Amino acid sequence: MTKVFCTGCGVVTPVGDTPEAVFLAVRAGRSALQLYPAQPEPYMASLLSREGFNGPSFFEHIAIEAARKAVAQAGLDPSGPRVGMVLSTIKGNVEQIDSEDVSLAAAATRIAAKLGVTSKPVVVSNACISSLAALIQGMRMLRSGAYDHVIVVGAEVQSRFIVTGFQSLKALSLQACKPFDAARDGLNLGEAAAAMVLRAEMPGQAGHDGVMADTDRPSLWELVDGAVRNDANHISGPSRTGEGSYNALKYLLPLVNREQLAFVNVHGTATRYNDEMEAIALERAGLLDVPVNALKGIFGHTMGAAGILESIVSMQACDAGMVLPTQGFSELGVSRPVWVSAQEMSTHGTEFIKLLSGFGGVNGALLFRKGGAR
Amino acid sequence: MKHMSIPSGADLGALYRQVAGDYPKFFKMDVLSKLGFLLTEMLVADETDRFQPREDRAVLVFSREGCVANDRHYAASMADFPSPALFVYTLPNIVAGEIAIRNKYAGETSAYVLEKYDEEQLWALVREDFQDRCTQSALVAWIDCPSDTVWQADAWLVSREEILK
Amino acid sequence: MNELINELKLKVIEALNLEGMTPEDIDDNAPLFGDQGLGLDSIDVLELIVLLEKNYGIRLATPQEGKEVFKSMAVMAEYVAANRKK
Numbered sequence: 001m002t003k004v005f006c007t008g009c010g011v012v013t014p015v016g017d018t019p020e021a022v023f024l025a026v027r028a029g030r031s032a033l034q035l036y037p038a039q040p041e042p043y044m045a046s047l048l049s050r051e052g053f054n055g056p057s058f059f060e061h062i063a064i065e066a067a068r069k070a071v072a073q074a075g076l077d078p079s080g081p082r083v084g085m086v087l088s089t090i091k092g093n094v095e096q097i098d099s100e101d102v103s104l105a106a107a108a109t110r111i112a113a114k115l116g117v118t119s120k121p122v123v124v125s126n127a128c129i130s131s132l133a134a135l136i137q138g139m140r141m142l143r144s145g146a147y148d149h150v151i152v153v154g155a156e157v158q159s160r161f162i163v164t165g166f167q168s169l170k171a172l173s174l175q176a177c178k179p180f181d182a183a184r185d186g187l188n189l190g191e192a193a194a195a196m197v198l199r200a201e202m203p204g205q206a207g208h209d210g211v212m213a214d215t216d217r218p219s220l221w222e223l224v225d226g227a228v229r230n231d232a233n234h235i236s237g238p239s240r241t242g243e244g245s246y247n248a249l250k251y252l253l254p255l256v257n258r259e260q261l262a263f264v265n266v267h268g269t270a271t272r273y274n275d276e277m278e279a280i281a282l283e284r285a286g287l288l289d290v291p292v293n294a295l296k297g298i299f300g301h302t303m304g305a306a307g308i309l310e311s312i313v314s315m316q317a318c319d320a321g322m323v324l325p326t327q328g329f330s331e332l333g334v335s336r337p338v339w340v341s342a343q344e345m346s347t348h349g350t351e352f353i354k355l356l357s358g359f360g361g362v363n364g365a366l367l368f369r370k371g372g373a374r
Numbered sequence: 375m376k377h378m379s380i381p382s383g384a385d386l387g388a389l390y391r392q393v394a395g396d397y398p399k400f401f402k403m404d405v406l407s408k409l410g411f412l413l414t415e416m417l418v419a420d421e422t423d424r425f426q427p428r429e430d431r432a433v434l435v436f437s438r439e440g441c442v443a444n445d446r447h448y449a450a451s452m453a454d455f456p457s458p459a460l461f462v463y464t465l466p467n468i469v470a471g472e473i474a475i476r477n478k479y480a481g482e483t484s485a486y487v488l489e490k491y492d493e494e495q496l497w498a499l500v501r502e503d504f505q506d507r508c509t510q511s512a513l514v515a516w517i518d519c520p521s522d523t524v525w526q527a528d529a530w531l532v533s534r535e536e537i538l539k
Numbered sequence: 540m541n542e543l544i545n546e547l548k549l550k551v552i553e554a555l556n557l558e559g560m561t562p563e564d565i566d567d568n569a570p571l572f573g574d575q576g577l578g579l580d581s582i583d584v585l586e587l588i589v590l591l592e593k594n595y596g597i598r599l600a601t602p603q604e605g606k607e608v609f610k611s612m613a614v615m616a617e618y619v620a621a622n623r624k625k
Contacts, residue, residue, distance in 0.1 A: 090465065097442075097449050104466075104487040105438050120495050123487035125440060125466045133484055140502035161445075164452050165461035169585060170602055227506060230474040230483040232427065236462045237581050247429060247480060251508065359462060360471030362483055387558075401558035455593045458585035459555075 004139045005220045005371055007149075008076065008197035009312045010069025012062045013299060014046050014190075018069075022309075023316035027344065029327050031298040033176045033188055043163050043172055046190040046300040059093050060107055063155035064114050066193035071115065074197035076149055078116045084147040085112050085121040088134035088154035089304035095159035117151065128267070128358030129228065130154065131307030132366050135196065136226040142200035149200075155193035156303040162189060169236070171271055179268035179294035179326055180275045180340045182333030187269040190300025194309035198223065217371040221315050224351075226366035227251035236359050238273045242281030244363035245355060249285040252353060252367045260369075261290055262349025263323045263341065265314045267356045268294020269301055270328065274357060279334035281355075281363075293341040297327030311354045311368065318370065323347050375536050378416040380409055380527040393419065402459065403472060404444035405522045410435060410469035410515055411476060413529035417513065418477065425478055430510040432482040433470040434503055436496055437518040440466035440487050473513060482506055491516055491526065501537055510534050544616045551612075554590045555583050567613040572606070584609060596624030 011017065014032035015025035025031075032046045048062065055061055067085075071078050078085075087108040094102055108121040124134040131154035138150035166172050166189065173186030229247040231239035239245075264287060266278050282288060295310050302309055317324045323345040332340060350370040357363045380389065386408050390400050393415045400411060418424055444463045451457040462468065467485035474483050482503065488495060500514050511533045519525035548562035557577070569576035572584070579587075584605045591597040591608075597619065599605050608618045 094445060094464075097445055102442065102445075103439055105489045108487070109489055120489065120492070122495070122499060124484065125487055126483075126485050127465045127467050137484075137499070137502065140505045143505055144498070144502050146498065160452065161449060161464075164456040165448065165458075165464065168456040168458040168461055168589065170588075227508070228482040228484060229429070230433070230471060230480055232474045232478050232480045234475065234580070235468050235471045235582075243480060251506075358467075359465055360467040360483065360485075361474060362467060362471065398558060401556040455589045457589060459582050462582055 002143045003201040004142050004223045005199050005201060006196045006223065007199045007220060008070040008072070008074030010066040010073065010195045011309060011312060012048065012066045012193040013309065014048050015298065019312050019316050023313055026295060026298050026313055026324050029325065031176065031327060033300055035174065038163065041167065042174065043167065044174055044176060044188045045158055046188065047158060048191045057093050057107070059089070059155055059157045060111055062157070062193035063087065063111050063153050066155065066195040067111070067115055067151055067153040070195035070197045071151060076197055078151060079118050081118060082148040083117060084119050084141050084150040085115070085117045086134045086138050086150060086152045087111060087121055087123045088130040088152065088308070089123065089156055090125060090127060090130055091156070091159070091162055094161045097161065115151065126228070126358065126362055127360045128301070128303060129307065129356040129362045129364040130304045132226065132354060132356045132364035133228050135223060135307060135366060136228065136364065138198045139223050139226065142198060147200070150198045151195060152198060152308065153193065153195035154305040154308040156305050157191050158189050173270065176328055177270035177296050177300070178328040179270045179296055180332065180334055180338065181329045182331045184270040184272065184275065184333055187271055187296065188300035190302040192299060192302040192305040192309050194305045194312055196308055196312070220371035222369045222371050224255055224367040224369050225252060226364065228362060228364045231361035231363065233361055235361060238277035238357060239361070242277050242284060244361060245278060245281035245357055245365070246284040248363050248365035249281060249287070249353070252365055253285060255367055257351060260349050260351045262318050262347040262352050263291040263293055264353045264355060265310055266292050266294050268296055268326070270296055276334050277357065278355065279336040279338045282338055283336040288337055288339065291323045291339050291341045291345060293324050293326045307354060307356050307364070311366070314352050314354065315368065318347070318349065318352055321346055321348065376417055376531040378413050378529050380412060382525050383523050386412065397476065404441060404463035405519050405525070406441050406444065406517055407463065407469040407472045409517045409519065409525060409527040410473050413515055413527060414473045414477065414513055417529055417531045427478040427480055429480045429508055431479050432503055432506070432509045432512040433473050433479055434500055434512050434514050435467065435470045435485045436488055436516045437466060438488060438490060439518050439520045441468070443519050443521050469517065481509060491518070500532070504534055504537050540616055540620065543620060544612050547616055547619065548612055550590055550594060551587065554586055555579065565612055568611045570611060571609050591619065595619050597622050
């Protein structure tokens with residue numbers, strides 16, 4: 001099977017605009033979460049500054065920004081016929097629902113045009129796993145042979161629409177969220193954009209972007225494989241048996257080098273039910289002896305960007321030989337003895353798994369491996 | 375491959391009573407989920423072992439407008455009391471989840487938004503999704519409903535052999 | 540009280556889209572959640588919380604509180620009678 005590598009990353013977040021800066025912020029436990037006033041009640045969130053922005057769509061603006069950074073790092077000409085684009089978002093431009101065509105497809109078409117992408121974009125909108133599902137789709141597009149590169153970009157901006165919705169579900173915490181903690185009482189919403197350029201390996205030849213010579217491979221991250229599975233249980237309540245998460249992990253386990261598995265970066269929204277569900281899935285998958293961390297205590301839940309952003313930070317951490325701490329966590333509050341990384345730990349591992357879950361009963365898992373390993 | 379369609383504006387309550395009738399949750403669904411639910415009922419009605427849990431069937435849903443009809447209902451409810459029951463349907467993939475729950479499909483469920491109904495692009499994505507080694511068949515749907523009364527609703531039941539031949 | 544119970548039943552049927560049900564179909568003392576009775580779920584609880592706020596000015600902070608109040612139509616009616624602000 002064709003190998004898929006990540007040759008460029010780009011991020012736009014409230015705590016930093018490069019993967020390196022964001023990694024340092026996470027390491028230092030520096031988050032942008034703060035309480036925003038609103039009626040009928042305030043909400044805690046990690047939001048981007050709109051200062052100096054006056055275009056029609058802030059959502060599209062940050063998506064383009066993140067994608068441009070990834071494209072620049074990859075040294076890619078996005079206009080070629082064999083460059084694809086996948087957009088991940090949940091609500092896109094929904095704040096303009098009363099006045100505009102808020103179709104995610106229209107947004108994707110405009111983003112692709114701004115980037116100079118000439119192939120037809122596709123939007124993956126699979127609730128809170130959208131960004132992992134989009135990376136998986138990007139891998140599949142490369143493996144189909146129809147593309148050499150795929151730009152996968154995920155972005156989310158917050159709006160009254162989303163905030164009031166989560167408030168009506170009683171899912172938001174008024175404090176900085178506490179993934180897997182005994183005192184956790186809900187999630188925080190977040191804004192971010194994150195992008196990766198994925199590239200199919202063509203054995204024996206360096207790519208036209210020049211970054212895929214064999215000598216470059218060891219420094220690149222490989223996206224080994226991924227899966228999406230449904231709980232088939234409830235549209236908003238996580239499975240009591242961790243069914244979908246477990247099944248997604250089960251699909252990957254035969255591909256994992258257990259002694260090289262540095263950590264599992266979980267969804268960890270800090271709602272009672274999500275974190276408990278993940279703990280059960282991790283136990284069923286035999287992963288209780290692997291460090292686990294969650295980054296929502298830094299970024300909040302960045303929805304359509306979460307999987308790409310959290311994977312980029314996880315790559316940085318692994319490159320630095322480190323398991324990042326779980327901001328907000330102090331005392332284990334799930335029924336299974338999950339090894340949550342409370343403090344920074346060192347690791348020699350060269351692989352990690354990214355997990356996400358979402359409404360509609362969807363769950364996703366993706367295995368990353370350092371390119372020169374194995 | 376098997377194909378079903380629901381004409382735009384059809385009486386979905388009447389259709390439900392005709393093809394299902396035993397799933398009152400239907401009436402809580404948004405129009406997108408109702409259409410997906412009914413199309414699936416029509417496609418798999420005669421399958422043996424229909425409600426046996428299975429992981430080898432994917433549900434892949436495509437549209438242009440996603441769940442915009444329901445998004446507008448939710449936005450209207452925001453004016454006084456935001457409705458949680460409407461908010462949970464403000465996602466284009468909930469229809470796939472409803473189909474999975476009803477039929478105990480524990481395989482992949484995915485939702486895609488395309489600029490228009492583009493046969494070539496849609497089926498290329500479906501073919502790609504069969505790269506998941508577990509997936510042996512897929513329920514594929516194009517359900518585009520800009521409002522509660524106007525839609526295109528088509529679904530196909532396809533096997534790995536049919537797709538990869 | 541019977542009048543209030545009937546009023547609540549009509550509102551619940553409408554808010555939760557309980558198609559084809561009439562107030563007579565709902566036993567005053569039957570559980571609203573779980574496998575018996577109406578078989579309502581976690582989203583229904585949240586929608587009932589909205590119903591109380593919208594119609595009676597009652598604000599419940601958590602779904603857990605709701606589970607107590609929504610044990611049966613009779614319990615709900617008692618709670619509304621005791622706590623209503625409009």
